[in-house]
Amino acid sequence: xxxxxxxxxxxxxxxxxxxxxxxxxxxxxxxxxxxxxxxxxxxxxxxxxxxxxxxxxxxxxxxxxxxxxxxxxxxxxxxxxxxxxxxxxxxxxxxxxxxxxxxxxxxxxxxxxxxxxxxxxxxxxxxxxxxxxxxxxxxxxxxxxxxxxxxxxxxxxxxxxxxxxxxxxxxxxxxxxxxxxxxxxxxxxxxxxxxxxxxxxxxxxxxxxxxxxxxx
Amino acid sequence: xxxxxxxxxxxxxxxxxxxxxxxxxxxxxxxxxxxxxxxxxxxxxxxxxxxxxxxxxxxxxxxxxxxxxxxxxxxxxxxxxxxxxxxxxxxxxxxxxxxxxxxxxxxxxxxxxxxxxxxxxxxxxxxxxxxxxxxxxxxxxxxxxxxxxxxxxxxxxxxxxxxxxxxxxxxxxxxxxxxxxxxxxxxxxxxxxxxxxxxxxxxxxxxxxxxxxxxx
Numbered sequence: 001x002x003x004x005x006x007x008x009x010x011x012x013x014x015x016x017x018x019x020x021x022x023x024x025x026x027x028x029x030x031x032x033x034x035x036x037x038x039x040x041x042x043x044x045x046x047x048x049x050x051x052x053x054x055x056x057x058x059x060x061x062x063x064x065x066x067x068x069x070x071x072x073x074x075x076x077x078x079x080x081x082x083x084x085x086x087x088x089x090x091x092x093x094x095x096x097x098x099x100x101x102x103x104x105x106x107x108x109x110x111x112x113x114x115x116x117x118x119x120x121x122x123x124x125x126x127x128x129x130x131x132x133x134x135x136x137x138x139x140x141x142x143x144x145x146x147x148x149x150x151x152x153x154x155x156x157x158x159x160x161x162x163x164x165x166x167x168x169x170x171x172x173x174x175x176x177x178x179x180x181x182x183x184x185x186x187x188x189x190x191x192x193x194x195x196x197x198x199x200x201x202x203x204x205x206x207x208x209x210x211x212x213x214x215x216x
Numbered sequence: 217x218x219x220x221x222x223x224x225x226x227x228x229x230x231x232x233x234x235x236x237x238x239x240x241x242x243x244x245x246x247x248x249x250x251x252x253x254x255x256x257x258x259x260x261x262x263x264x265x266x267x268x269x270x271x272x273x274x275x276x277x278x279x280x281x282x283x284x285x286x287x288x289x290x291x292x293x294x295x296x297x298x299x300x301x302x303x304x305x306x307x308x309x310x311x312x313x314x315x316x317x318x319x320x321x322x323x324x325x326x327x328x329x330x331x332x333x334x335x336x337x338x339x340x341x342x343x344x345x346x347x348x349x350x351x352x353x354x355x356x357x358x359x360x361x362x363x364x365x366x367x368x369x370x371x372x373x374x375x376x377x378x379x380x381x382x383x384x385x386x387x388x389x390x391x392x393x394x395x396x397x398x399x400x401x402x403x404x405x406x407x408x409x410x411x412x413x414x415x416x417x418x419x420x421x422x423x424x425x426x427x428x429x430x431x432x
Contacts, residue, residue, distance in 0.1 A: 006353065006383055007384070007388075008380055009380070009381045010380050015277075017392060020391065023277075023392070026275070029281070029378060030272070030273045031251060031403065032401065033250055034247040034249055053273075054272060055246040056284065057269075058366060061231075061239075064369060065246055066272075095416060099419065103422050103428055106423050107423075139222070140245060146368055150364070152275075153274065153277075159368060163226070163227050164224055164227065165224070165225045166223070167225075168222060175236065175237060176234075176237030176240035176244075177407075177409065180405050186248075189396050190393045194415070194417055196413065196414050197248060197411035197412065197414075199411050200412055203318045203408045206319050206321045207322050208322045212315060
């Protein structure tokens with residue numbers, strides 16, 4: 001595929017797109033995304049489940065992840081529950097539940113639990129306050145740490161710390177790497193496209209003047 | 217794979233891991249990541265190229281993306297060039313260049329260009345200041361907008377606006393969605409694992425009490 005085969009779209013052309021077209025286009029540009037289901041409940045035990053495609057690794061010591069809440073796009077009940085209770089779960093999506101996961105993006109009223117609607121199983125364990133998704137094979141218990149307003153477009157970055165991780169034992173490699181393909185985790189692109197993966201390679205730590213090698 | 221097949225690792229156990237093991241583990245938890253090559257040059261025309269696996273979609277109107285710079289992990293020359301010049305490129309990685317992309321994570325001295333070391337092609341076009349990666353099939357021209365210090369762990373979130381997008385025409389669907397598999401874009405997990413993808417489905421916009429359908 002030669003360089004001459006690429007076409008150009010400018011910011012002016014993006015701005016001229018019809019709104020939904022622009023949303024589809026912009027959401028496609030960053031590549032495949034980290035997608036998961038965020039499980040919460042409020043203090044009255046009303047559960048909530050929302051698909052989020054903006055899971056961001058922020059640090060390893062302590063293990064921190066961010067998620068972005070966009071006004072009007074993501075159900076804000078999830079954000080409210082996180083701020084009210086301080087706890088949430090992040091659950092990887094697999095090929096068996098991607099349709100149910102996608103359905104959680106519908107705008108349900110507050111008194112409706114997406115767990116009930118989608119028949120995904122709220123799983124409470126180890127006295128953690130927020131519900132896990134029973135059908136997910138990689139589950140994180142998260143404690144809220146910080147909320148950062150991104151004033152540039154009124155989005156909110158929520159940062160949390162990993163308290164517990166649940167996964168199939170076969171995923172864990174000696175060097176600490178988790179083979180998330182063994183948890184059947186999938187990825188997404190754009191607003192609505194779901195993809196499974198096939199490992200190409202794992203590569204050795206890169207150093208100047210040293211040839212990288214396959215770790216497989 | 218039943219729920220009883222999951223094992224638990226707690227934060228205390230994560231904190232007890234050997235440092236590199238913890239980094240591998242924590243980097244694996246968020247799922248498949250948006251990975252790309254960030255192309256920059258400084259005011260003396262010294263080019264720089266760095267792999268980044270934290271590309272975050274922040275908004276569509278205007279189209280905004282964030283990237284995270286972790287102290288000591290990512291070469292800071294890239295961050296310095298972005299702040300000095302205001303411009304950078306984000307280039308998707310494909311199966312032909314993932315080894316070269318990975319090699320850019322080695323800690324080269326400032327006067328060494330990762331373009332030269334890896335023999336990836338710095339591509340200047342349309343008077344944009346920063347170099348694109350000629351071998352990439354999806355390229356974004358970015359203008360720096362804002363730097364946000366995440367004091368919780370001394371990382372920096374850099375937010376930029378998309379000025380131009382280059383891609384194979386066949387990627388673009390009528391509704392604005394870009395089929396990035398047609399640009400051969402790949403994803404990564406953990407620190408060093410690269411994956412190609414296979415589309416499972418595209419799903420219709422979710423609404424309450426409406427069955428979602430395949431868009432394919």
